[in-house]
């Protein structure tokens with residue numbers, strides 16, 4: 001089945017909905033449910049590009065563009081239901097349902113597409129507090145750890161609870177050595193920033 005709810009055909013879609021209702025957003029970097037496809041038939045060519053890059057050369061674009069072309073297609077896995085969407089050559093997505101012995105299997109690994117570094121992948125921590133609460137949000141405060149660890153209860157309506165939890169997670173991720181960047185915003189103003197550099 002082709003992906004659904006596309007706004008237009010013939011271009012890469014920035015948002016689309018899974019069959020289960022989850023909304024895929026393809027608008028940022030380092031998305032945990034997205035991976036690039038490198039065909040085994042193209043590995044040799046990519047290795048040749050990397051080997052060329054190790055030699056002295058003058059033009060970086062000569063390497064960058066052809067390497068990106070080789071990994072131009074993407075796939076997405078729904079973090080709610082585990083369905084896989086593989087990009088076709090016309091920017092549509094073909095949907096695959098996880099099965100076990102020909103039966104749909106809901107209990108599958110839903111993190112198939114995360115970094116090769118797994119839980120050790122270096123990510124970011126975001127905290128955002130808005131008071132008064134805007135109409136488009138359900139809660140005043142949200143903490144978003146973009147790392148390959150699971151955190152629950154990251155929505156807040158009590159400021160002290162929000163701030164305490166943010167610093168707790170910040171110290172934990174920093175302690176594990178997997179944090180690149182952290183920022184906490186209160187009503188749009190940066191109250192805390194940290195970078196590993």
Ligand SMILES: [Zn+2]
Pocket residue numbers: 018019020021022078079080081082083
């Ligand atoms: Zn889904």
